[in-house]
Amino acid sequence: MPPNAMNPAAASLADRVRSRRAFITRALSLLERWDYPEADVPLLAPYDALRDAIGDDHAGALFRFTDREGRMLVLRGDVTPAVARQFAHLARERTEPIRLAYANRIARIHRDLALERTESYALGAELWGPDSLGADLEAIVVCLDLLTDAGLADLELHVGHVALQRLAAERLCRPADAQHAAHLADALSDRNRSAVARLSARATPEARDALLALASLAPGPEILEALAHLDPDGPLADVARRLAETLEGARTLADGLVVALDPGARNDRGYYTGLRFRFVCARTGETLAAGGRYDDLMPHFDAQCPAVGFGVRTEAVLERIPLENGRDDGARLVFDADQDPVTALAAARAERIAERRVGIGHSDRGVQ
Amino acid sequence: MTQPLRIALPKGRLFDQTLAFFAAVLGQRADLGRRLVVEVDTTAALGVATELLILKNSDVPVYVEHGVAQIGVVGSDVLDEAQPDVLRLLDLPFGSCRMSVAARIDQDAVALGRREHLRVATKYPATARAYFAQLGQQVDLVELQGSVELGAVLGLTDVIVDLVESGRTLRDNGLVELATIAQTTVQIIAARSMTHTHARAIDRLLASVQVAP
Numbered sequence: 001m002p003p004n005a006m007n008p009a010a011a012s013l014a015d016r017v018r019s020r021r022a023f024i025t026r027a028l029s030l031l032e033r034w035d036y037p038e039a040d041v042p043l044l045a046p047y048d049a050l051r052d053a054i055g056d057d058h059a060g061a062l063f064r065f066t067d068r069e070g071r072m073l074v075l076r077g078d079v080t081p082a083v084a085r086q087f088a089h090l091a092r093e094r095t096e097p098i099r100l101a102y103a104n105r106i107a108r109i110h111r112d113l114a115l116e117r118t119e120s121y122a123l124g125a126e127l128w129g130p131d132s133l134g135a136d137l138e139a140i141v142v143c144l145d146l147l148t149d150a151g152l153a154d155l156e157l158h159v160g161h162v163a164l165q166r167l168a169a170e171r172l173c174r175p176a177d178a179q180h181a182a183h184l185a186d187a188l189s190d191r192n193r194s195a196v197a198r199l200s201a202r203a204t205p206e207a208r209d210a211l212l213a214l215a216s217l218a219p220g221p222e223i224l225e226a227l228a229h230l231d232p233d234g235p236l237a238d239v240a241r242r243l244a245e246t247l248e249g250a251r252t253l254a255d256g257l258v259v260a261l262d263p264g265a266r267n268d269r270g271y272y273t274g275l276r277f278r279f280v281c282a283r284t285g286e287t288l289a290a291g292g293r294y295d296d297l298m299p300h301f302d303a304q305c306p307a308v309g310f311g312v313r314t315e316a317v318l319e320r321i322p323l324e325n326g327r328d329d330g331a332r333l334v335f336d337a338d339q340d341p342v343t344a345l346a347a348a349r350a351e352r353i354a355e356r357r358v359g360i361g362h363s364d365r366g367v368q
Numbered sequence: 369m370t371q372p373l374r375i376a377l378p379k380g381r382l383f384d385q386t387l388a389f390f391a392a393v394l395g396q397r398a399d400l401g402r403r404l405v406v407e408v409d410t411t412a413a414l415g416v417a418t419e420l421l422i423l424k425n426s427d428v429p430v431y432v433e434h435g436v437a438q439i440g441v442v443g444s445d446v447l448d449e450a451q452p453d454v455l456r457l458l459d460l461p462f463g464s465c466r467m468s469v470a471a472r473i474d475q476d477a478v479a480l481g482r483r484e485h486l487r488v489a490t491k492y493p494a495t496a497r498a499y500f501a502q503l504g505q506q507v508d509l510v511e512l513q514g515s516v517e518l519g520a521v522l523g524l525t526d527v528i529v530d531l532v533e534s535g536r537t538l539r540d541n542g543l544v545e546l547a548t549i550a551q552t553t554v555q556i557i558a559a560r561s562m563t564h565t566h567a568r569a570i571d572r573l574l575a576s577v578q579v580a581p
Contacts, residue, residue: 156563156564158564190455190456190457191455191456191457191558192455192456192457192458193457193458193574194458194459195456216571216574217455217457217558217562217567217568217570217571218564218567218568218570218571258564260564260567264455264560278561280561280562280563281563282370282563282565283370283371283563284371284435284563285435285438285559285561285562285563285566286435286561287561
């Protein structure tokens with residue numbers, strides 16, 4: 001047998017590709033069973049439409065170029081706004097909730113290789129229509145189901161709300177000065193206890209204690225009760241109560257998983273407006289999937305509907321599931337193409353048509 | 369099982385104070401030797417074991433931002449320069465300095481301030497560029513890795529932008545501070561993504577930092 005007949009380098013590459021494909025196929029099938037059909041997301045989109053929806057900073061992370069007519073286009077980099085733009089007409093035409101799933105390669109400009117890669121696979125799902133606790137919990141439980149179905153068990157769920165810090169700063173800050181509140185919100189976002197202590201010096205002792213607790217990394221759920229108590233009829237109480245209900249529901253649904261309040265949830269994509277959740281690896285803390293509510297995105301595309309969704313970090317998940325899921329066992333019939341290539345290839349084709357795996361051997365690559 | 373809590377500590381001017389501080393907070397002194405990763409049994413105190421990583425100052429935020437270390441100690445000068453995506457948890461009560469502009473004592477400070485174009489030696493190019501842009505002065509930046517004072521002393525540049533602690537090195541080399549760009553502090557930083565166990569351990573650690581004398 002010629003030495004290269006088994007093609008080991010290609011087999012190793014194929015293992016990875018096959019594993020990814022197997023994971024994505026299984027995930028899309030699972031999503032379909034949750035009534036999330038797969039949608040085809042366009043590779044290119046007009047830059048202006050997305051920039052208006054997600055803002056300059058986040059649009060800056062997309063690869064941009066111009067077409068022959070001079071129109072600025074972006075390469076698919078964040079699927080949620082691209083799906084929203086493409087399928088907003090469904091939300092305009094229908095009254096029932098709309099569910100969509102997708103799995104596509106994306107490209108994004110990143111400085112941080114640890115968190116996300118320049119090129120990766122985006123796999124996720126979106127639910128448009130309901131603005132309810134049930135919809136938020138549906139996104140969480142479908143995402144959890146997808147991860148556990150892939151064989152991941154060692155997970156934690158972190159749940160937060162992107163407006164919690166801003167509202168706490170605005171409602172509990174004294175003096176009620178917009179700039180002061182913005183600084184306090186930034187300090188809370190950074191979990192900077194020194195700055196929170198300084199900026200909340202004139203708040204009531206109860207409010208100051210709550211703000212300092214909110215600045216910790218792992219506050220207990222009682223902080224939500226305290227925040228609701230401090231702003232009983234205001235928006236902070238609404239957010240705190242909704243978050244408490246979400247945590248309670250998620251604890252029941254994610255039986256046995258650590259479900260923690262994430263006081264630092266942030267709008268890191270430019271369109272999140274409420275709930276944020278992340279599934280992290282319980283051993284390393286790496287984020288494996290994340291999602292949230294983005295009620296203000298669809299109106300940018302003339303569809304008045306709230307929305308929630310999630311995306312899976314496919315590469316991070318694939319690093320944690322066994323490659324054997326899709327492994328090639330290497331068994332094949334090998335035909336030597338050096339002696340009589342026509343006969344060898346004809347025989348190989350006949351075997352392949354008979355559903356057997358074949359390998360073609362060549363003595364060298366023809367490269368000096 | 370959760371990995372040990374990794375704390376990235378900076379070599380250099382902050383090392384001894386940082387180590388002493390963590391020895392007080394953790395209730396035990398780490399046996400360092402020449403090792404760069406040192407295990408400390410903190411399971412009873414923090415609920416998780418700890419590893420101290422001994423790193424170059426400017427590498428601390430890199431390890432923390434990438435989630436290899438959950439927390440680290442670093443000067444705000446390094447953070448302002450590199451702008452890593454990390455949480456800034458707490459200012460520590462030591463190591464404060466100021467980021468300053470300095471020039472030779474025989475230079476005309478007023479004339480330098482009026483110049484449209486300056487040559488600036490610094491280890492902090494982003495900080496220097498932002499400062500002079502705010503003043504409307506164009507600058508040629510000369511990046512140096514050490515003994516930045518020599519840039520101005522030997523006439524390589526008009527001014528320097530550097531970290532000043534007491535000002536003695538400047539004085540000893542015939543330099544004078546012209547302006548303070550920012551006060552700097554030593555901060556505990558943390559990764560944005562970590563396990564709940566690590567988050568709780570850090571909260572416990574910081575609670576003891578705040579009550580430490």
